[in-house]
Amino acid sequence: MEGTPALGSPATRREAALKVTGGARYAADHTPPGCLYAWPVAATVAVGRVVRVDTAAAAALPGVTAVLTAADAPRLGPTEDAELRLLQDDRVPHHGWYVALAVADTPERARAAADAVSVTYDTGGAAPDVRLHEGHPGGYEPEQVNGGYPARREQGDALAAYQDAPVRLDLRYAVPPLHNHPMEPHAATAVWDADGERLTVYDSSQGAGLVRTVLASLFGLAEERVTVHSEHVGGGFGCKGTPRPHVVLAVMAARHTGRPVKLALPRAHLPAVVGHRAPTLHRVRLGARPDGTLTALAHEVTTHTSRIREFVEQAAVPARVMYAAPGLLTAHRVVPLDVPTPSWMRAPGETPGMYALESAMDELADAVGVDPVELRVRNEPSAEPDSGRPYSSRGLVACLREGARRFGWPGTRGPRTRDGLLTGAGVAASTYPVYLAPCQAVAHALPDGTYRVEVAATDIGTGARTVLAMVAADALGVPADRVTSVVGHSDLPPASVAGGSSGTGSWGWAVHEACRALALKLARREGKVPEDGLCASADTTAAVKQRSPYARHAFGAQFAEVSVDQVSGEVRVLRMLGVFAAGRILNPLTARSQFVGGMVMGLGMALTEHSPLDPAHGDFTARDLASYHVPVHADVPDIEAHWVDEHDKHLDPMGSKGIGEIGTVGAAAAIGNAFARATGRRIRELPLTPDRVL
Numbered sequence: 231m232e233g234t235p236a237l238g239s240p241a242t243r244r245e246a247a248l249k250v251t252g253g254a255r256y257a258a259d260h261t262p263p264g265c266l267y268a269w270p271v272a273a274t275v276a277v278g279r280v281v282r283v284d285t286a287a288a289a290a291l292p293g294v295t296a297v298l299t300a301a302d303a304p305r306l307g308p309t310e311d312a313e314l315r316l317l318q319d320d321r322v323p324h325h326g327w328y329v330a331l332a333v334a335d336t337p338e339r340a341r342a343a344a345d346a347v348s349v350t351y352d353t354g355g356a357a358p359d360v361r362l363h364e365g366h367p368g369g370y371e372p373e374q375v376n377g378g379y380p381a382r383r384e385q386g387d388a389l390a391a392y393q394d395a396p397v398r399l400d401l402r403y404a405v406p407p408l409h410n411h412p413m414e415p416h417a418a419t420a421v422w423d424a425d426g427e428r429l430t431v432y433d434s435s436q437g438a439g440l441v442r443t444v445l446a447s448l449f450g451l452a453e454e455r456v457t458v459h460s461e462h463v464g465g466g467f468g469c470k471g472t473p474r475p476h477v478v479l480a481v482m483a484a485r486h487t488g489r490p491v492k493l494a495l496p497r498a499h500l501p502a503v504v505g506h507r508a509p510t511l512h513r514v515r516l517g518a519r520p521d522g523t524l525t526a527l528a529h530e531v532t533t534h535t536s537r538i539r540e541f542v543e544q545a546a547v548p549a550r551v552m553y554a555a556p557g558l559l560t561a562h563r564v565v566p567l568d569v570p571t572p573s574w575m576r577a578p579g580e581t582p583g584m585y586a587l588e589s590a591m592d593e594l595a596d597a598v599g600v601d602p603v604e605l606r607v608r609n610e611p612s613a614e615p616d617s618g619r620p621y622s623s624r625g626l627v628a629c630l631r632e633g634a635r636r637f638g639w640p641g642t643r644g645p646r647t648r649d650g651l652l653t654g655a656g657v658a659a660s661t662y663p664v665y666l667a668p669c670q671a672v673a674h675a676l677p678d679g680t681y682r683v684e685v686a687a688t689d690i691g692t693g694a695r696t697v698l699a700m701v702a703a704d705a706l707g708v709p710a711d712r713v714t715s716v717v718g719h720s721d722l723p724p725a726s727v728a729g730g731s732s733g734t735g736s737w738g739w740a741v742h743e744a745c746r747a748l749a750l751k752l753a754r755r756e757g758k759v760p761e762d763g764l765c766a767s768a769d770t771t772a773a774v775k776q777r778s779p780y781a782r783h784a785f786g787a788q789f790a791e792v793s794v795d796q797v798s799g800e801v802r803v804l805r806m807l808g809v810f811a812a813g814r815i816l817n818p819l820t821a822r823s824q825f826v827g828g829m830v831m832g833l834g835m836a837l838t839e840h841s842p843l844d845p846a847h848g849d850f851t852a853r854d855l856a857s858y859h860v861p862v863h864a865d866v867p868d869i870e871a872h873w874v875d876e877h878d879k880h881l882d883p884m885g886s887k888g889i890g891e892i893g894t895v896g897a898a899a900a901i902g903n904a905f906a907r908a909t910g911r912r913i914r915e916l917p918l919t920p921d922r923v924l
């Protein structure tokens with residue numbers, strides 16, 4: 231923490247040295263005395279029932295303590311998340327569903343025992359239905375989509391306006407299922423105290439507080455009898471945003487055996503049990519005047535969910551925010567299939583939605599012969615199209631202009647031929663909403679002149695504990711190296727999950743308020759700190775729940791240049807440049823990492839990441855990093871992330887907007903648009919793999 235600079239200046243992560251020296255302990259690094267290891271048994275069919283689980287051979291193996299099945303596993307209390315109702319009945323809702331759990335004295339013996347479990351299924355001869363298509367008879371329009379948004383919204387008569395438009399485009403795009411694959415796979419260690427009244431869990435989670443609440447309900451405990459630690463977390467990207475099966479199974483096994491139990495998921499299990507980005511099919515209809523001004527925008531999305539839970543990716547929602555169009559229609563349909571329940575993945579909704587919308591805007595620019603930057607400027611709304619609310623700030627045009635200047639647009643747009651490769655550049659817009667959640671925090675002044683702030687925030691690798699100390703120091707008016715921030719377990723003042731790009735704003739707001747209150751107390755005592763210290767707390771619930779009269783969103787502009795090899799079909803990204811307008815940037819060093827990391831994720835989405843479902847067996851076909859290709863260093867070119875300063879008074883007291891997700895939004899569209907520029911050909915289905923390119 232030495233030398234942490236002031237808010238707004240670049241600061242390295244406070245746990246950086248711990249992380250690079252192996253001192254930072256993750257969920258699987260906790261091994262209490264007497265710890266056992268669990269290994270789950272995953273269903274090999276996608277529909278049907280478990281008829282018989284033969285555990286005799288497994289139980290006879292050396293070191294095996296127990297093999298849990300639906301017959302003898304602890305009964306669970308209520309949960310809204312059907313993916314957590316584990317080993318409670320014989321139903322198999324999807325491939326990879328856990329049907330048994332082996333527990334042994336080493337991880338290797340637990341795995342061997344899991345392999346020795348023999349499961350008989352009855353599928354009733356039914357083949358799994360895992361194929362998503364627009365006209366699927368099982369599809370329906372839900373009431374709401376994720377985020378609580380209505381599934382359908384319409385301003386004006388969008389389809390009539392479309393029919394009357396001089397320029398009409400009717401386009402279809404497809405985004406495949408995608409996996410989060412954080413560097414640290416999910417793991418948990420569970421410890422019951424001797425009388426079974428208290429539970430301590432080390433979990434890899436984006437929100438220890440939510441894990442505590444859910445475990446308390448599942449195991450019939452008062453919340454204060456459960457403590458969840460998530461001190462260091464190796465990434466999440468949404469798939470650790472809610473409790474996942476591994477933590478429930480670890481707690482069950484610990485209760486069943488009366489011993490601490492550790493469960494670390496193998497990466498190949500992740501796709502089936504930690505959620506995925508649902509595939510989305512997009513129909514985008516744009517009606518425009520010959521100068522490119524929109525008269526109609528209709529974005530209709532079809533997506534899938536599982537048989538046990540409705541989860542609807544809100545991919546048409548960003549179209550409600552982006553452009554002025556007198557006729558604006560956005561709608562979603564969802565099809566329950568024999569698939570694992572999808573979940574959050576970095577900028578859910580915005581990422582697939584803006585791929586489609588920003589590809590379509592590029593096609594419109596081509597159709598009317600207007601520069602794509604200029605086309606977007608022409609369609610800039612004066613208020614949020616869906617709600618009519620004024621924007622608290624809207625930096626899209628500033629980002630487009632600044633990005634164009636830095637990127638050399640349109641001069642470097644191409645197309646060109648270089649070393650036998652076709653090259654071209656593309657642009658796309660980004661957007662992400664400002665989400666804020668209620669939070670509490672406590673600030674302490676200590677007699678030695680230092681300060682400590684406490685909040686149950688989670689640092690998933692973003693630099694949360696660093697920026698919270700900076701926020702605290704700023705509110706206290708003291709140097710940041712006199713402030714310690716304590717985050718990462720559920721006994722701290724309650725905080726929301728590290729999700730929705732809401733962490734810094736939500737937690738920072740509470741920290742800021744607690745520190746302001748502490749500063750006032752200190753001022754009243756002329757700065758004198760009593761021997762037992764002085765503290766102040768804050769709860770932002772009332773302030774956060776007041777609905778803002780403003781539409782609050784971050785915006786950005788993404789530019790990309792690609793080369794296309796017409797012989798091998800290989801597409802390579804040569805350059806990416808993003809400019810973002812996200813309020814005040816509180817720590818430029820870690821903010822840049824967030825933006826660049828998001829852009830790299832967009833690069834993977836554009837070129838290599840996909841995990842089709844196997845129609846014969848109903849499982850994901852790309853389950854590990856050998857088959858699911860995320861970008862490696864050699865794929866990632868020079869990436870620049872910049873931002874334009876925004877002074878927006880209608881946000882949290884620091885004036886920040888979230889930055890964790892917007893870097894992904896629009897990145898794949900910019901690359902797809904660059905591909906179209908380079909080759910003169912559109913591919914409307916991701917990723918741009920050689921089989922599609924050739």
Ligand code: MOS
Nearest residue numbers: 468575576729730
């Ligand atoms: Mo993020 S997908 O909100 O964790």
